[in-house]
Amino acid sequence: MKAEPAVIQTMQYRDDVIEEQKLKPKLFSYPNWNESITVFDFEDLAEDALLILCVRAQHNVPGHELDNHRVYIWRGSEFDDEEANNEVIGIQEFTNRVLE
Numbered sequence: 001m002k003a004e005p006a007v008i009q010t011m012q013y014r015d016d017v018i019e020e021q022k023l024k025p026k027l028f029s030y031p032n033w034n035e036s037i038t039v040f041d042f043e044d045l046a047e048d049a050l051l052i053l054c055v056r057a058q059h060n061v062p063g064h065e066l067d068n069h070r071v072y073i074w075r076g077s078e079f080d081d082e083e084a085n086n087e088v089i090g091i092q093e094f095t096n097r098v099l100e
Helices: 006-023 090-097
Strands: 026-029 032-037 050-055 071-075
Touching: 032 090, 050 090
Parallel strands: none
Antiparallel strands: 026 032, 026 050, 050 071
């Protein structure tokens, strides 16, 4: 069996990476609803932060066809709801946009 040309292999790899990026958990930090990070740890859980972690169901993985999307919300003890709702985007709007 002859190996595929490097160009085709590269294109397939790019497609795989794009698909993997869609499935990776994403962490959104208020008020940045359009920016997320995919590499994070417990040190990102700042006391003055509102964070939303979105985990997409991986329906294309055998045994996970019935999984649901999951959302986890971190509201630090020093996060100021009142001040946040005076921002350009309120908490509820931020949450709605992240979940789109």
